[in-house]
Amino acid sequence: MLEEEFRQLARELPDEQWRTSHYLELIRQLDESEEPQLLAFLEARRSQLEQSLEGYRKNQILDQEVTAETVAGHRLLEEGIQGWLQGVEWLLEAIPSEGDCEPALDRIEDSNRLLVSVQRLHQRVAAQTNSPKRGSY
Numbered sequence: 001m002l003e004e005e006f007r008q009l010a011r012e013l014p015d016e017q018w019r020t021s022h023y024l025e026l027i028r029q030l031d032e033s034e035e036p037q038l039l040a041f042l043e044a045r046r047s048q049l050e051q052s053l054e055g056y057r058k059n060q061i062l063d064q065e066v067t068a069e070t071v072a073g074h075r076l077l078e079e080g081i082q083g084w085l086q087g088v089e090w091l092l093e094a095i096p097s098e099g100d101c102e103p104a105l106d107r108i109e110d111s112n113r114l115l116v117s118v119q120r121l122h123q124r125v126a127a128q129t130n131s132p133k134r135g136s137y
Helices: 002-012 021-032 035-058 068-094 102-130
Strands: none
Touching (some): 021 035, 021 102
């Protein structure tokens, strides 16, 4: 249930919230760069995403941290990073062959929306753990 709530949030995010600096830089590179520079940018981005995913997978959730929110957040974060990685790989295939980039951009948009919703989930969990206990003044 919680996971679906954040998937719904991801779908409903306004453009100004899900269009992060990473996404906007990708679009700028697509619009302004020549193919060799664009491919180099995408290769570097792929490497960064692979490192992020590898580093994230090494971090284990501690027993005392396991909640419905942390499990959902873990799953959605990994899915978002993998989606970005897949979209970048699709761009790396499409650009040299002058193929259609829209499926890759759609995948990246969906993934970026998911990552922003995970940030919202994290903020919600942090607010709950930092708030005063109910009933105490």
